[in-house]
Amino acid sequence: MTPSERIGAFSAAFNPEVLTPALRQACARSLLDTYAVGVAGKNEPASSRAMAYLATLGTGDEASLWGCPGRATAEAAAFYNGVAAHVLDYDDVTSPLRGHPSVVLWPALIALAEAESAGMGRLQSAYAVGFEVMCKLAKAVAVDAYAKGWHVTASIGIIGTVAACSHLLRLDAEKTAHAVGMAVAQAAGTRANFGSDAKSFQAGHANAAAIRAARLAQAGFTSSPDAMDAQQGYAALYGQGQDLSAALATLGQTPLELISSGLEVKKYPLCYATHRVLDGLLDLRAEHGIALADVERVEIETSPGALVPLIHHRPATGLQGKFSLEYAVAAALLDGHVGLAAFTDESVQRPAIQAFLPFVQGRSTQGDSILPRWALVRLYTRDGQCIERKVDALRGSAVLPLTDDELMAKATDCYGWVGLQADAGAQLAIASDPKARIEDFLSIARWKNRIEI
Structure with missing residues (x-):
């Protein structure tokens, strides 16, 4: 199988029942952290500019704009929420990626789940699929890609996110492989943009592009099965021509990357x-x-x-x-x-x-x-x-994680930064429950003072 086909087979066959309570809790913690940081970023200039751009796209009612009134298409919401969740540089990281996994997963997945009425259990398994693909790929190419100047959060992240979106949409292996090829066609982002609006744009773009690729594949769009490993393919362009099939051969083996590599939650809102x-x-x-x-x-x-x-x-x-x-x-x-x-x-x-x-x-x-x-x-x-x-050991890292209370305190502080109140404990409980709905999680936040973008 080609790397695209390996990712497709893994995403299509992944069984949500393998998610242990610990894995579901890891998903829930990352969801709360990413959403809260996205809400905190809503009044930043880059977020305001992204919102102004959304106004030029016309109306849509598929998905929420985090912390804001109004709704948008899933693709547009994923873009805006990805920008807002990355602009503060307060979102989580994982060491293999040398970047930020959740900010290129949750905005796309939440928007798509709202549009498709997917439950929390499917969201959790989609996140686990995306994180798994992202880390396996990163272990093969991230160091070289970063050295070349790629913003790997976006350029590697999009491959994991399209696998996650395909899983959420229940695409078969063949269509998922085509979606991967179309994600390769849109993979981008440069470290030269760090310190500007364009860095958070790159995260937003990865989210929107992943939804676009998955929905196009769902509609029958095709791509090259060799997009990942051809002579002019992803591995050659973004890495050093590594053997991606070998890197992806362990997809789904226990412990999953969400446990073995883990997440590192930021205590400070900077790099x-x-x-x-x-x-x-x-x-x-x-x-x-x-x-x-x-x-x-x-x-x-x-x-x-x-x-x-x-x-x-x-x-x-x-x-x-x-x-x-x-x-x-x-x-x-x-x-x-x-x-x-x-x-x-x-x-x-x-x-x-x-x-x-x-x-x-x-x-x-x-x-x-x-x-x-x-x-x-x-x-x-x-x-x-x-x-x-x-x-050596960093507070908030996978080996020295924040407690749930510390994580909820961070979320509460993020909401307060923009005049919102929300019960972070209730949100964490909802995010942990595979039978819950994402709408229940999103509806908890309420305004103290209306702050317009």
């Missing part, structure tokens, strides 16, 4: 490459009572490749600040925490912050593997001290 640094830095600040004015300079050392996404060394905007090691360090030292309010343009442009940026230095060690990941933080104080902290 994940800063998070170990922030854990260590904030611990040192609290333990030693140190503030920005006490620090002469900061040196950061990390595992190989850890700092690659952090391309903005002198950020001037909130979006650029999300991809700046220097800003993350300066803001943490000045404020004592790093939250949503740190990523306005005004926050990034504070004189004390800008003056300190040249005194933050970061470097990654040399090596062939990005694993294991670690960060070493050294603070040099103005009174001559050098204090340091090495961070």
Whole structure:
């Protein structure tokens, strides 16, 4: 079988009954986190612009726009919700992908589930299918694709998402394989767009394009069965011509990737490459009572490749600040925490912050593997001290996950950021129940203060 056919066979044959309570809970946690972060992003400029674009497409009533009045077609809703859920860079990650799986799965799946009246159980199995395909493919090509400059959240994510959408639609193996080929035709996204609206556009596009591909395949559209592994195919263009059939041969073997690779939930709303640094830095600040004015300079050392996404060394905007090691360090030292309010343009442009940026230095060690990941933080104080902290296990990671209470607190904070109230505990319970409906989950949020886009 070709890689497209392997993905098609796996998606079509996947039995939702294999989902254990632990797997269903993992799905539920990721759903709550992604939705809450998407709602929190609704008033960001990129989300507003995406909403204005939707107005040019005409009306639709298939799916919800998260946290907003009105509805849209499934494809349009998936695009908008994908933009809003990624613009804050607060959505979850998984290490094999070097990117964000849930933000290119849930917007498409929820929109399609609303349009097709699919239950929560089918949503959970579709998410597991998509995550499985995404991680297997990522293990083969993500490092090379990232090095080439691809935004792998979108360029790899779309392949997993089209498999998930095909599963939700109950497409057979042949049609799913055709859908994969049409996802390849639309796979895109560059790291050069990090720090701009286009980064979140790339996530939104992956969601919309996956629905488009699956629905076209459902209607009989065809693609090349060799789209993934031909000489001019996906593996050659996005990787180094790896043998994808070998990488995909273990699809569905237990434990599933959702358990073995797991999800890493963000504690801070900026690029994940800063998070170990922030854990260590904030611990040192609290333990030693140190503030920005006490620090002469900061040196950061990390595992190989850890700092690659952090391309903005002198950020001037909130979006650029999300991809700046220097800003993350300066803001943490000045404020004592790093939250949503740190990523306005005004926050990034504070004189004390800008003056300190040249005194933050970061470097990654040399090596062939990005694993294991670690960060070493050294603070040099103005009174001559050098204090340091090495961070291996990251809070929120698969090995040190947030508790349900911590996750619900994050969701509640996200809702409050835009004037919404919602019972995050009730949402988590609904998202865990395979007999529930996605409409029950979505209907819980209610307005405290109407905030129009």
